[in-house]
Amino acid sequence: MDLSKLNEMQQKAVRTVDGPVLILAGAGSGKTSVLTNRIAYLIEECGVDPYNILALTFTNKAAQEMKERVERLVDADLRFMAISTFHSVCAKFLRYDAELLGYTNSFTIYDSDDSLSLIKRLCKDDYYYGIKPAAARHLISRIKNGLSSENEAVEGLPEELNRRMKRLFEAYNEELIKENAMDFDDLLLNMLRLLKENEGLREHYQERFRYVLVDEYQDTNRIQYELIRIISEKHRNIFVVGDDDQSIYGWRGANIENILNFEKDFPGAAVIKLEQNYRSHQKILDCANAVISRIENRKDKIPWSARTEGEKVKLYYAPNEYSEGEFIARKIKEIREKGIQYRNIAVLYRTHTQSRVIEEKLRMYGIPYRIYGGTSFFERKEVKDIIAYLTLINNQNSDMALLRIINVPRRGIGQTTITRLTEYAADADMSLFEACLNCDTVGGAAMSKIIAFMELMNDLMERSHEMGPSELIDEIIERTDYRSTYEDEERDVRDARDANIEELKTAAMRFEAEDEDNALTEFLSSLSLITDTDTMDENEGVTLMTLHSSKGLEFDTVFISGLEEGLFPSSRSVDEGRIDEERRLCYVGITRAKDRLFLSRSLSRNMYGSGPSDTMPSRFIKDIPARYLEDLSTVMRREKTDLFDSPRKETVRPGFSFRKKAEFVPKATENAMDFKIGDTVEHNAFGRGKIISISGTGDQRIATVQFMNQQRKLFLAFAPLKIVED
DNA sequence: ACACTGTGAGTTTTT
């Protein structure tokens, strides 16, 4: 095999086949090449069967890319090689043995949105009053990842609330099992449980995976660490690649200790450092090193550039965020004229909210852009609705899915009915779906509607055996008249929704050719594990994304915007002692750039509509020696006088508000008013009109009134109506 | 049952 394109250290990394190996791969040091070449080397030179290889990544995109690159390097059947994300691998293996854990093999994967709405549902119970669902979700995840103990009190929370939190944790897990669903953490946790508790399975996987490779090792959490440890226990061929300086997911459980302690955890480990950087020129690396070297506990690495010196890094202070955006737009135009394609340019920011102003300016300058993150395709309402239908067809225990669509499109099943069903289901210890099947016992006014819904679902479930997911989607749309849910929207909104559904169908088609039986399960599984950057297309356009999602990518030109204290580093991270992670995030951002790097800051910023306020420069700017930087600012620098010479901006609020109007309060006594068909009436808002018809009794008496320009149905008991004598 | 309105809360990052 030809390894001549690799440098000495890279070759060593590829050839060190046996035993534990830690590769400390600095940014841009060619770690993907090392990984793919090593896999190829194992297959070609060492005669390893691809079936015995397990390669784990964090994103589907990375897995995909790795697989493609290996395919190009070797001439072997790779269908049985496991190159995939931690979560997908676990989901896949769990489907074989789900029964051992009390699940069926078509269990549903709940994403974090789903988890949240499940928690909200549980929190409706008065017992959990005072618990914030989002906080609870975070805590539950921490507990599952072994970061908090179930019994450990949450600081600052009263004892009573802690007890309830613990109960909520249990209730949440019970409910998941009842709904035949796993959340993201469960995928890893249950796989680990299976391996720990079932000797046969453990030995099976240990025997199978003679070579285990892990990408982005610095991002593994405790469960992932335990997983790879147990799987590689037998053959001890564990090869991890990572960069402690790029650990930026600590807040969601990534444990930087995993990489820092690798040599201790896996005695006899070989450690190979890849310090030569092929991506950025030296000036950019100098800046990156200036920022990262302030961290105390890190693996010592000195990335050096294999390239020649380049231009200095540019710094720009803008008076406000609009001119910051304008600066970025103008520079992009300039660079474009030098022949750089838009797709090789990226604008990075700390928070999604910053993108709006930048987008505005790019549009103004006619610069095409692609934006990642925010509400993704799979979070669109119509997409989620259709997925919920599919989920329910696939797994009738998913109350989550049922609740989402039981009244979408509207079929007259409202809150009262749902509460009734929920209570019945809880008493009888059954799913909502079963409760619906028993709706004749449940009673209630909407019974016939539930029966109709159940008949619809029943039909769809039958059809699901005869057709693939994409046809099934058509069937759902048609049978439910789903389009009626958005018939009142604007034309282009309707078109967009249609297009999204079509897109979903296209995605579904990929699963049809293969195993027909599991197509639906597989499709749903892949949908829950997909991410935004996975669907990145190669179309022309400047890339706008958060610093986090930029990890692993590279661009000719990179703009990092909003370098301000409080924003980047975020005040929250500073407050919570996670400044090092912000620093690493900055390092990640800087090292995305190959040729040109722009750092910008706005002297004043409008944070969530409370009016513009002055900012302080990010400490990261101050960490970079001035000799590495070229200041392009045109505004006066006035750091020291900031407090004095900017206009006092006391937020002016009107002392009174026009919001509250004198209200017409209908009195019950006015019910006594005897409305008759043909009466002329006066309405507070609509003016004069004539009663055309009256129906209903008591509080539910409704009059249809023809006003000047419109006809309205009004509750006589509530409407501000008076009879006018004429 | 549902649409609408006003209020309150929360704004980091995501498999």
Next chain:
DNA sequence: CTCACAGTGT
């Protein structure tokens, strides 16, 4: 500011 939710009106 923008979203989600509760409360209110029909």
